Amino acid sequence: MTLIAKRKNHGGMRQAFKLFGIMLLMACPAAFPVSAAETPLTKASFIPLWSPQSQFAGYYMAFEKGFYARHGIDLTILAGGPGHSSTESLLNGKADFAVLWLVTALKQHAAGQRVVNVAQISQRSAMMLVARKTSGIRTPENMNGKKVGVWSGDLALPVQAFFTKHHVNARKIPQSYTVNLFLRGGVDVVSAMWYNEYHTILNTGINPEELSVFHLYDYGLNFPEDGVYMMETAYKKNPALAAAFAKASFEGWQYAFDHPEEALSVVIRYMREAKVPSNLTHQRWMLARMKDLIMPDGRKMPTGKLSDKDFQTVADSLLHQGLIVKTPDYGTFTGDTHAENR
Amino acid sequence: MPKTDNLQTTGTVINWRHRIAVRLIGVFVMFSVLIFGATLGYNYYQARAMITDKLEVTARHLVTAAAGRVETVITSVTCQTESMARSLETFPYSKPQLLDYINASVLAHPDVFGSAVAFDSSPDSRFHGPYAPYFYRTPEGTGYLDLTQSYDYSTQDWFQIPRELEKTEWSEPYFDEGGGNALMATCSVPFYETNDGQKRFSGIVTADVSLKRLTDIVSSIKVLKTGYGFLLSRNGTFLAHPRQDIIMNESIFSIAEMRDSLGLRGMGRQMTAGESGFIPYKTLSGVDSWMYYAPIRPVGWTLAVIFPKDELFADIRTLTLTMAFMGLGGLLLLTLVIVLIARSITTPIRALAQATGKIAEGDFEAPLPETRSKDEVGGLTRDFRVMRDSLKDHIKQLTETTAARERMESELQIAHDIQMSILPKIFPPFPTRDEFDLFALILPAKEVGGDFYDFFQISESRLCFVVGDVSGKGVPAALFMAVTKTLIKSFAREKGDVTPEAILTHVNEELASENDACMFVTLFCGMLDTKTGEIQYANAGHNPPLLIKENGDVTWLPRAKSLMAGPMPGVQYQREQLVLSPGDCLFLYTDGVTEAMNHDDALFSDQRLETDLAALSGLGIRDAIQQIMDSILRFADGAPQSDDITMMMIRYSGVGE
Numbered sequence: 001m002t003l004i005a006k007r008k009n010h011g012g013m014r015q016a017f018k019l020f021g022i023m024l025l026m027a028c029p030a031a032f033p034v035s036a037a038e039t040p041l042t043k044a045s046f047i048p049l050w051s052p053q054s055q056f057a058g059y060y061m062a063f064e065k066g067f068y069a070r071h072g073i074d075l076t077i078l079a080g081g082p083g084h085s086s087t088e089s090l091l092n093g094k095a096d097f098a099v100l101w102l103v104t105a106l107k108q109h110a111a112g113q114r115v116v117n118v119a120q121i122s123q124r125s126a127m128m129l130v131a132r133k134t135s136g137i138r139t140p141e142n143m144n145g146k147k148v149g150v151w152s153g154d155l156a157l158p159v160q161a162f163f164t165k166h167h168v169n170a171r172k173i174p175q176s177y178t179v180n181l182f183l184r185g186g187v188d189v190v191s192a193m194w195y196n197e198y199h200t201i202l203n204t205g206i207n208p209e210e211l212s213v214f215h216l217y218d219y220g221l222n223f224p225e226d227g228v229y230m231m232e233t234a235y236k237k238n239p240a241l242a243a244a245f246a247k248a249s250f251e252g253w254q255y256a257f258d259h260p261e262e263a264l265s266v267v268i269r270y271m272r273e274a275k276v277p278s279n280l281t282h283q284r285w286m287l288a289r290m291k292d293l294i295m296p297d298g299r300k301m302p303t304g305k306l307s308d309k310d311f312q313t314v315a316d317s318l319l320h321q322g323l324i325v326k327t328p329d330y331g332t333f334t335g336d337t338h339a340e341n342r
Numbered sequence: 343m344p345k346t347d348n349l350q351t352t353g354t355v356i357n358w359r360h361r362i363a364v365r366l367i368g369v370f371v372m373f374s375v376l377i378f379g380a381t382l383g384y385n386y387y388q389a390r391a392m393i394t395d396k397l398e399v400t401a402r403h404l405v406t407a408a409a410g411r412v413e414t415v416i417t418s419v420t421c422q423t424e425s426m427a428r429s430l431e432t433f434p435y436s437k438p439q440l441l442d443y444i445n446a447s448v449l450a451h452p453d454v455f456g457s458a459v460a461f462d463s464s465p466d467s468r469f470h471g472p473y474a475p476y477f478y479r480t481p482e483g484t485g486y487l488d489l490t491q492s493y494d495y496s497t498q499d500w501f502q503i504p505r506e507l508e509k510t511e512w513s514e515p516y517f518d519e520g521g522g523n524a525l526m527a528t529c530s531v532p533f534y535e536t537n538d539g540q541k542r543f544s545g546i547v548t549a550d551v552s553l554k555r556l557t558d559i560v561s562s563i564k565v566l567k568t569g570y571g572f573l574l575s576r577n578g579t580f581l582a583h584p585r586q587d588i589i590m591n592e593s594i595f596s597i598a599e600m601r602d603s604l605g606l607r608g609m610g611r612q613m614t615a616g617e618s619g620f621i622p623y624k625t626l627s628g629v630d631s632w633m634y635y636a637p638i639r640p641v642g643w644t645l646a647v648i649f650p651k652d653e654l655f656a657d658i659r660t661l662t663l664t665m666a667f668m669g670l671g672g673l674l675l676l677t678l679v680i681v682l683i684a685r686s687i688t689t690p691i692r693a694l695a696q697a698t699g700k701i702a703e704g705d706f707e708a709p710l711p712e713t714r715s716k717d718e719v720g721g722l723t724r725d726f727r728v729m730r731d732s733l734k735d736h737i738k739q740l741t742e743t744t745a746a747r748e749r750m751e752s753e754l755q756i757a758h759d760i761q762m763s764i765l766p767k768i769f770p771p772f773p774t775r776d777e778f779d780l781f782a783l784i785l786p787a788k789e790v791g792g793d794f795y796d797f798f799q800i801s802e803s804r805l806c807f808v809v810g811d812v813s814g815k816g817v818p819a820a821l822f823m824a825v826t827k828t829l830i831k832s833f834a835r836e837k838g839d840v841t842p843e844a845i846l847t848h849v850n851e852e853l854a855s856e857n858d859a860c861m862f863v864t865l866f867c868g869m870l871d872t873k874t875g876e877i878q879y880a881n882a883g884h885n886p887p888l889l890i891k892e893n894g895d896v897t898w899l900p901r902a903k904s905l906m907a908g909p910m911p912g913v914q915y916q917r918e919q920l921v922l923s924p925g926d927c928l929f930l931y932t933d934g935v936t937e938a939m940n941h942d943d944a945l946f947s948d949q950r951l952e953t954d955l956a957a958l959s960g961l962g963i964r965d966a967i968q969q970i971m972d973s974i975l976r977f978a979d980g981a982p983q984s985d986d987i988t989m990m991m992i993r994y995s996g997v998g999e
Contacts, residue, residue: 147506152497173502173506174497174502176497176499176502178499180499180503180513180514180577181502181503181506183576183577184507184576185507186502186503186506186507202595203577203578203593203595203599204576204578204593204595204614205577205595205607205611205614205615207611277517277590278591279591279593279596280596280600281596281600282596285599
């Protein structure tokens with residue numbers, strides 16, 4: 001553990017280059033069969049929010065199947081994960097496209113870092129709070145005075161909104177990337193993503209019926225998470241590139257949902273290459289949940305659209321928490337204004 | 343000798359399924375297989391149970407020993423780290439002293455890869471903010487690093503969990519690139535400072551341990567050919583397993599989810615709950631096995647050892663198979679012996695059966711099989727020979743007896759024919775005489791009987807007529823009848839002027855004088871004066887005749903007053919008389935008529951005779967007698983008659999003008 005940290009600092013760049021190389025090699029054969037050969041492909045880079053996992057299966061599949069190339073993009077996928085903040089990469093120009101949470105994007109936008117929502121991939125919040133039933137927690141109010149694991153940074157915002165809404169005064173404990181603190185009994189409630197930590201908890205042998213589960217979505221706090229963002233300046237220059245990227249990504253997601261086993265094998269390969277522990281059943285769970293989040297209510301297609309309502313909910317919450325002073329213009333935030341201008 | 347289908351079947355063809363040898367083999371082999379199979383099966387399962395029982399003990403020892411070796415390392419690292427924590431609580435180390443101390447502790451313990459002391463990051467902590475010096479092994483000695491430069495350690499599991507739980511904690515194992523990509527785990531111990539009796543969290547002491555030595559202990563467990571050991575973390579993740587690809591990637595629960603096995607999930611929950619047990623388990627490659635698992639307590643890991651059932655029970659299976667083959671050989675041998683024994687029994691029986699068949703067909707000269715054995719079959723053959731010989735003799739005797747009897751019967755028939763032939767059969771007997779007519783008929787019974795009749799002229803105007811019935815049947819009766827008839831006729835002829843009572847008296851004397859057999863005869867002797875129609879008669883115990891007047895009236899003559907002739911001498915018979923008017927008839931008969939029986943043993947009876955006769959007036963005597971006979975036969979309706987039936991009728995016509 002201690003050394004991981006040390007290595008992270010020194011090995012990060014090297015790993016990124018390695019992955020970059022692999023990506024290029026993989027991208028080349030995919031570029032040839034496409035019809036866009038008359039017009040030269042536009043070079044672009046993309047950084048996922050985190051290390052490879054099924055959360056990003058759609059982008060990987062679009063890349064593997066040559067969907068980006070078909071839409072005229074010569075894409076490079078940058079390594080995400082610890083030490084590779086997608087926000088920073090987008091702001092400092094290392095990445096043209098990045099996966100950001102809506103709260104993050106809104107905060108950046110409000111702070112003057114004008115990012116544009118190219119596509120809202122997740123339509124539903126996967127954020128949840130999980131407690132052992134033995135701790136006596138059955139309702140949000142039961143969390144009063146309890147130790148609750150909360151992620152740092154923007155990941156804490158939906159949980160804070162939940163506490164505010166239900167007037168919960170909990171002891172917030174900073175939460176790491178694992179759920180071990182919860183498993184060992186260090187906290188009573190743990191923050192979890194439905195597609196990730198929740199399944200990790202189940203796969204340490206705790207049965208669902210032994211847990212009290214609070215989906216924030218069920219409590220009127222739908223903070224849709226993963227969206228694809230671009231800097232406004234870049235977007236203004238080439239909105240068609242943004243549209244092409246969004247389109248190719250949707251196709252990738254659609255393909256991944258239609259061919260889950262193929263998508264999983266690609267995800268696992270990416271994980272091995274990135275040297276992160278890979279577990280097929282976990283990734284299968286994650287892909288299935290991503291489907292639920294991207295196409296909720298049994299939809300057949302990803303919409304990719306940020307709903308006005310969700311936008312307002314998140315913006316209001318940020319305003320309320322004093323994290324932004326003014327709600328950005330929806331049209332500007334989603335790039336619709338610029339597109340119309342053209 | 344009659345020849346029947348049944349006997350023929352017995353003597354020749356027997357369905358193979360019914361053969362004694364086949365049935366013996368069937369029954370013996372079936373029962374042998376049952377008994378042998380049951381014994382073998384019991385033996386096999388008992389042996390398995392014994393091995394399994396022993397295995398549990400062996401497995402417990404094996405796992406306990408291995409777990410003990412792992413625990414030793416864990417405990418010693420825990421002890422050192424905890425003593426560091428206590429030491430930090432006691433002494434106010436300066437920074438250089440602290441660094442020396444950490445460095446020395448890394449070098450002091452061969453299993454410790456690195457060690458850190460991470461202080462609480464609050465400003466009022468020991469060094470006024472985050473400070474986490476870390477020493478780790480390098481090929482040259484040790485390296486140093488302040489972890490604050492790497493990350494915010496305050497949210498790391500190794501820091502946070504023991505802080506929150508306020509006790510020593512071992513982290514979930516992790517891969518560390520710096521440690522040669524080895525599997526590592528960290529022991530973290532919280533330490534505190536006490537100010538004015540207030541205990542305040544001060545920081546965490548850690549020791550990183552490479553798990554290679556520990557996983558090697560587990561990997562070195564080899565059971566039989568393919569048995570192995572594996573190690574699970576508290577979260578159920580595989581830390582050691584022969585399959586490298588699942589280490590740290592899969593947990594017992596992810597495997598359960600992959601297999602969709604709630605059973606395995608339940609098993610995993612027991613294993614990670616710190617229990618120990620001995621349970622059946624299917625390995626990742628699907629091998630049925632036994633598993634013993636036990637916790638490694640200080641860290642909450644689980645050590646399990648797999649014993650493949652196939653290999654455990656391979657010896658018993660081989661033994662059982664060998665025994666089964668031996669048993670099979672024994673069965674074949676048994677079958678052969680049964681065939682031989684059965685053949686030694688059935689061969690003579692079959693020969694005997696064939697001979698019996700021939701004898702049944704009547705061939706008494708058919709050879710019987712030679713018997714050498716003294717067993718039941720030999721005895722049977724000898725007895726059968728005796729039976730055959732007796733049968734032969736008996737049949738010979740029977741044949742002779744039958745011949746004798748047939749001869750006798752034919753002689754008797756001749757005697758009967760002769761007897762009948764001595765009765766006058768020509769009717770009308772005196773065709774030249776118009777003044778009377780006479781007709782007689784005898785229907786002999788099956789056996790030779792003693793009825794007779796006779797009539798003859800004594801002079802021109804006197805006709806003597808007799809009807810008699812000798813007691814008894816057969817030759818003696820026939821002879822007695824012949825003697826009686828001859829006596830009567832000769833006496834009547836000899837004395838020209840003779841009366842019926844004289845005849846009977848004389849005959850009685852003659853018969854009685856030499857009658858040792860005490861035979862007797864009933865006689866009715868009459869004499870008709872053809873000129874006057876007067877009849878003189880005497881009756882020796884005979885049935886009274888009937889007088890049929892011309893007008894059809896029927897009257898019985900008086901009953902006999904005298905005894906039958908023959909039993910005793912000196913009897914004087916009385917003469918009686920009656921006169922026939924022209925047209926009158928006299929009807930004489932023996933008791934064969936009135937005592938003729940039908941199938942219901944009813945008698946023809948006097949009454950019926952009288953009625954029938956009354957209905958016949960006007961007919962000729964021949965027709966009349968014929969009608970009565972028909973009436974009797976109709977009445978008897980085919981029932982065999984035991985007595986001769988004899989009838990005689992005399993009609994007096996009177997002297998013509």
